[in-house]
Amino acid sequence: MSNDKPVRVRFAPSPTGYLHVGGARTALYDFLYAKKYNGTFVLRIEDTDVERSTEEALKMQIQDLSWLGLKWDEGVDPVTLEDMGPYGPYRQSQRKSIYDKYAQQLLEKGNAYYCFLSDEEIDAQREQAKKEGRPPQVNSPYKDWDLEKALEHKKTSEVKPVIRFKTPDVKKDYLLNDLVRGEVRFPSDMVGDFVMIRSNGMPVYNFCCAIDDALMKLTHVFRAEEHLSNTLRQMMIYEALGFDLPQFGHLSIILGEDRQKLSKRHGATSVNEYKERGFLPDAMNNFLALLGWSSPEAQEIMSMDEMSQQFSTERLNSASAVFDETKLKWVNATHLRALPHNELWQLLQPYFDKEGFDLPQDSDWQDKALSLMKTSMETLKDGVELFRPLSKGSFSLSEKASDVLSWEPTKRVFEKWISLLNESDNIDEQGFMNMQNTIKKECEVKGKNLFMPIRVAVIGQPHGAEVKLLVPLMEKSELLERAQTALNSCT
């Protein structure tokens, strides 16, 4: 048990694309756990697949992780991408000499061997095994060759060999004490001799993962459930090398609405997409945390600090969870509305700029406008359509207003509204109410025949925030211009 050692956890993405929400949740749990126990969170890059790993993807992943606020203490520096910490390098592609050393050791001890099987031979073996109803494992004729003999053969062989790990001959059970699944027992013959080093000299996941986790002194390994069966291979490597096992915690998988593993066809699966759609990092974290973990206080809305304080592996759920975007939206809306208005405005600003909105810069105005609008805002992006009516010169009559424009009293209301506007100076809430009353009396309209037309003359559509609060936020000239446009469109 490694309970007394200082906690060290890691997130180890392979930079082959955007950061997936599943990965984000794993990283979040790592982060929360490290924070709770004052431990170290390390970011290691698993880029041994040179074909698929790109620098671009690495930067994307780092950006997404940073956006979520999941700061790591050790690993690849988020800005310079240089190594940061005492156990580097932190990119597996740069640790080749380390893996070679251990591979050599295993080769000499007889725990590994050069295998000269060609792809065709391996395929044939698998076919055969399948036909006989056996697990499709390779059985290499080279497993008992002397190292010298293999080395000699290597010089002249046409196939470049891989190095395979030699699984134990005697059948036994490996017992894993998983933090989320409890006791898991693997029969040793569950796996065949697996490749440790590729023919191009690059190590393979199960080999370098085990070595790095041990060398980087990681105490806890949280990762997705799909790695559960890999753990047997890694345990064998730990055993052969005499390393101490860390504590493993295999997290359940996140599913889509159809209960299949979450993938592209379910819509957005990368945190970057959610960022662009106007979700807040803390809301994202909050929602993701709840997908497989629950607060002991049954709290639903939590800050990062609250989550890390309450976090524990005992409350991790072993069943897979469906990613429910509706709930995400609710979590986001709740976080959004709790934000101080100056902060919220800053987050909204880029969206407004992108649309070219002309909105007042004074903070008092912004504060009032936000109080009015944020109750119907679920994402930052919703702010766009909400604030569009408030932007100078962006008035247009919505399709939804056409009904109102055809009502009999509408034209009268518009005309009166315009004349009253002309007579007034700065209109405050009370001022507007007075105007409304005047219209009511003089035009002899009430109910929605009164309110809807005025709203249409102000924002171009019959539904939205309270007009009496909206009007004081707008300039008289703008209001006049709009009312005139509305009047001209009466049918």
Add this chain to the structure above:
RNA sequence: GUUCCCUUCGUCUAGUGGCCUAGGACAACGCCCUUUCACGGCGUAGACACGGGUUCGACUCCCGUAGGGAACGCCA
């Protein structure tokens, strides 16, 4: 096919043998607030996959069945 994992309201979950006529949250529905739309408040409906054990007692423990998932790669 083999091995491993999983199974409580539509969804996320609470539940560690009696507190469970199964609790909460999102969604749905209804009412209230509101001369619109939201927010908010209150309420209604809705689940232990199935079958055997064990036990005085099972959502909870054991065994099967069914369903779902994962792994069996020179991907991670």
